[in-house]
Amino acid sequence: MMTRPKPEPVQVIKQRRDAALAKLAGNVPYIQHLGVNFDRRGDELTAILPYNENLIGNPFLPAIHGGAIGAFMEIAAVMELMWSIVWQQMENGGPAAEAIERGAFPAMPKTIDFTVDYLRTGLPRDAYARARVNRSGRRYASVNVEAWQDNKTRIFSQATGHFLMPQLITE
Template structure:
């Protein structure tokens, strides 16, 4: 299996990713996550605005999948991965979310950048936006534990 196939299989298998309706688009080693709008994502029906928790979860999942993708690409080393390749899902240690604009009832995008990846911890910066890339609705930075338990 190719590294992208592994990623697609993983994303399809995680209930919480399906619950939020998140899908991933790939350009080389860069992932763009898309959370299509649905009424279940609303926190404030009067504005209306996306729930900060939904946006936060979206940012976190984007970071996790970027790390998994990087690991799979590195493990594949340009070739294929075994059929039973089981990606280790990184666990958040701490994350700080900044809510910059109210999330409109529209599709939301996110990308994660690895600021530093060590042996045990990856430090990530994640940004989410809607119709304009330069107008972030939320950003986050956090540390993720790579494999193993805490």
Template sequence: MTAYQNRDEALAWLVGAVPYIRFLGIRFDRQGDEITAHLPFQPMLIGNPVIPALHGGVTAAFLEVAAIIELSWTTLWEDLSAGRLGPDAVTPGHLPPLPKTIDFTVDYLRSGQARDCFAKARINRSGRRYASVHVDAWQDARDKPFASAVVHFLMPEAP
């Protein structure tokens, strides 16, 4: 089985395993042990063409995806680096064992404008069965988020 020695390659595999992430065009940039989600602007993401503003569902999906990948990355890296999980361990078309959303609360603080978005997730608690993650999304300045969320997850069972 292939063991990942390169964290960027492993992160790309994890993100690439989720078709909806590819559809929205969300990318993840890793700097050390921090991951930042990046949603490049596309006209299809507009919900209100008069303003124009990002669709609320796109904003919510972006926040949830950022939370899932942050939580998955921190819990799966050990298996990825040891080769217990990776391209040879998962059949094509099947996702790695990702956390399942239990509860999701979004605060829309202002309209998301027609430009790139960024998000950073922070794990508040991660246990064997349950996890809680907070996410902030911004566009121009990280200290001025346009949306934030708290997501509670059911953790996947250990193999």
């Protein structure tokens, strides 16, 4: 009879994934500067941009700066892509997974182009974004992002970006 290895306790797996995500976001100064953090449900990420006064682009309305919104969406897109790579490597185990455990991540994907569609004024409130990797090949990836504030159905910005994938060490 085949003996399956005993599955790891859920807390160990959770702790490993949360630690990897925290390290990944914590390593990027601009993510820290904007104050973006991530909520994780399994492999699903939600990027959160907590409101602060420095995000304002139009003090008279007031409204969040289009550049801050664009940056937030790009952060959400890159992190989703990076997380999908890291997640897969952690799941596969082996040397790549051990490297991640030590905090040695694969290189970041590079943005080729990024298009932001500003649908509504960004209000002085927290913003949320979820990205979806529509295609991820060996060299290129296409990612879509939607962002909302109070109402999930009223997205205030959407974006599409193309990225150059990092060269992964595969055995």
